[in-house]
Amino acid sequence: MAEATAADGQMKDLKISEVKKNKKDGTPKTAAKKPQQQKKKIEGAALIGIDVAKEADLSEWYQQVITKGQMISYYDVAGCYILEPGSYAIWENIKTWFDAKIKTLKVRNAYFPIFISSDNLEREKEHLEGFAAEVAWVTKGGKSDLEKPVAVRPTSETAMYPHFARKIQSHRDLPLKLNQWNNVVRWEFKHPMPFIRSREFLWQEGHTAHLTQEQATEEVLQILDWYADVYQELLAVPVVKGTKTVNEKFPGADFTTTIEGFIPATGRGIQAATSHALGQHFSKMFNITVEDPAAKEAGKSEHVHVWQNSWGLTTRSIGVMILTHGDNRGLVIPPRVAEIQVVIIPAGVTAKTSAEAKEDLYKKVDNIKSDLESVGVRVETDLREGYSPGFKFNDWEMKGIPLRIEFGPKDAEKGQVTTSRRDIDDKTAARGETKIEDLKEAIPKLLEQIQKDMLAKATKAYDEHRVQLTNWDEFVPTLNGKNVILVPHCEGDKCEDEVKAKSARTALGDGVAEDKQAPAMGAKSLCIPFDQPEGIKEGETKCINPDCKDFAKKWVLFGRSY
């Protein structure tokens, strides 16, 4: 990445630590620093593992957690990252769940080319303006220059809608519902962050066309609900559902619905997924019409433009999950999406243990594994020689495996296993014992309990840091206290810009910069939550911005954000 950064000369705020990591690419043998050589920063931390506290330096902590936890490896093209099997498996689990959901709506998967002709890309102006600055262009094939460069898709509206125009000839061709699981590229020059902001990412993009606005809106909201479920039910990450303000909506949409997450460690909001009602903007540009069946029944012939939606969920979700649950021992992965849910580690095997006793123990470990697999639990055993159980415990904790089962000769005697939950920090509280004959019932239950508790804990943190305010004086101090803020707002786009400018640290000149990644960031609107508290009186409640003359329309969630 060092090289590519120097090359394009624009990824200015790339962190030094990241540059160092990526120099490794050319020199593999010195690349993987032995854990033992790393300096300790966390008091009492084990010899291997994460050596920077989450609360001390979130950015460095994140880098260590994702690399040592084997979610990400760095790569020598700036802003691009390798998704290792551990994180890709999470994506596959999300995919399986969501794909089954959209199939109930008769959405069908398809694949459109990654390249978009400039003619098509440029057809919807607002949309183009939204993406033009970050489109990657292929200009050469082999040694030949292409006379017309082709764009690498930043999103596929303009790739797909000429096809929609061909496919949709009659109202009987509606609704048309297609989805893609693919990769997209946005050549951003902002600070990159694995999962959260990368130049290439994986996502699904659903694109649908409907006869009526009502049908389209119903779908937009249904999809948003499922996105919320992906976060809350699968990733154990709480979100707030709402609508984007005009400033923040998708380029070319009528309105954008969104789920907004929260990273307690920085107090910043984060856009989690969006479902857009495109209205008729694109159908007008791409000429997607049908004869109106209602008019036809009345003996008239009228063509109407179709109502379109697009909606997307990306691998960013994995980053939000990591930032939410990870701790100073590494990753903490919710059971429902974990590639490995349970790791079984034999304990109490010493140099004195006889070969027979060891073989017997390992046989029992294998039986436990089979038992759990028979009830659908994803299990791994760690029978590596030459590593102590303590080393193995730390190793799997770093990888965030939700539940550890320890099993030694004493456990065998008692006919039980010792369990240890990854999500509970207190070692004693994390431990439990389960009779071997109860495992098939108890372990799936325990995994569900972990899942539930993780969501509850994260929800509590979000709830405590979502502060309702009506007084501007408290706005910036509350923001600086790592909160997002629900305020009465006029929904004016310029007023929103003012709020952002006023809450930027540079404007404040307070010299504080605990959030190193975004030292000068002001608060922008995250969403207009669907769930509106009482208290806003039309033509009476003032907008939070003291310089705004307008009355507030809605409670709007503001925050610094990713």
Add this chain to the structure above:
Amino acid sequence: MAEATAADGQMKDLKISEVKKNKKDGTPKTAAKKPQQQKKKIEGAALIGIDVAKEADLSEWYQQVITKGQMISYYDVAGCYILEPGSYAIWENIKTWFDAKIKTLKVRNAYFPIFISSDNLEREKEHLEGFAAEVAWVTKGGKSDLEKPVAVRPTSETAMYPHFARKIQSHRDLPLKLNQWNNVVRWEFKHPMPFIRSREFLWQEGHTAHLTQEQATEEVLQILDWYADVYQELLAVPVVKGTKTVNEKFPGADFTTTIEGFIPATGRGIQAATSHALGQHFSKMFNITVEDPAAKEAGKSEHVHVWQNSWGLTTRSIGVMILTHGDNRGLVIPPRVAEIQVVIIPAGVTAKTSAEAKEDLYKKVDNIKSDLESVGVRVETDLREGYSPGFKFNDWEMKGIPLRIEFGPKDAEKGQVTTSRRDIDDKTAARGETKIEDLKEAIPKLLEQIQKDMLAKATKAYDEHRVQLTNWDEFVPTLNGKNVILVPHCEGDKCEDEVKAKSARTALGDGVAEDKQAPAMGAKSLCIPFDQPEGIKEGETKCINPDCKDFAKKWVLFGRSY
């Protein structure tokens, strides 16, 4: 496509008919020619449907079959195509099957960036030479020129192996087995053909590293077996397993194993999938070594380079399936991969049918559907109003649905359904009757029978057109008779080039060009089949090439090819 073709000026032999098709992109409303307007060419063909016989003009037939059968839609970037839901579902079925297989070998899925730095791309010279001419380059991000362009992956060896070098620090990190399901781009200037040769395609690419050559070789062959199963057991397409000659092996491989298919309509062979033993070529270039555990036990410290494989199966497989089974009524899709295996069409409903009788019939149709779904059959019903059963029959036949169930009041009275197999051309022979109470058992059996019969039919065609020869005089005439040819050959690369040159039509000057897509094509080696007939005596049997002084080493399969 017209435009992009003019643009890069090199896709010279792009067919006029294809250019025309793609002009449609800009003018969607006139694009979808009504089937009724098309001129008939097949005698007795229905008003809708395919109007060119497969045997008369394979190229035009193929275009009609893939577009009318809704496998492919054309796109306005040359050599790129839209995979419609019908074909994407086939790909998903292949994926599910193969993914489960490789998981039994503990292969894990991951995702590597689509962009490759030029430094990495250029590290293995032979590999680079193999791909350089067709690499697409991104040179711009937004409006800025990148100082160092990045390549769009044509394959990921050079993207992945720096990572392998970092991950593999000890023999205990071996084997390392990763797989990707992704898209790749090869900016070819040869004649494009949907599925068969496109500038972007989908595939899986497996990449593994092993301590020993034996382990690596074992895997290469296991994967090849599964590739053969994908073709034979899922797609009902016969293949010949073998090894590529030096001329035809993967750039940078020790040796390439391959499965070779056959398209009877043109008599051309087609490479179906390849599994490469990369040996130590890449591990030497990327410095992937481990300390040799055997040497260590003997008290020495020796580093050995790992043994690597890569193997890939692409969406080309869908094209081979279509070319093999399709007929003059359209697609014929094998049941195991079909998105829809059975379509139920109500029959005998006329203007005189009472609303009650119709409702009753439709309820029974729905019950049949539920029954079949309960045993895992993928079923659709066609209850569209305003279309005759005959129209519907043709429509679903064009889409290749393996089995049609007709159900009318008379069937209801008899407590049975009428079935019609898509794979049998004779209407009477295709038909059958099944008691409603037997459906759950009979239909899955019938689908398996269809699957089996499709493979048997295709195998017969391949077997009849794979001709064993020892006499050069028969070589070209046999080739012109739409055969591939098994001949004794010296395995010399220059001799192979000579055979190709001598069998090219231009060299023959016979003016015959029944294979319009490849009028001047000579025969190249397809593979050295694993299954070697007897008859080659070392130092005695002559190479087939009369001008070659060497003795034959093996029976080699030659043919014109895709």
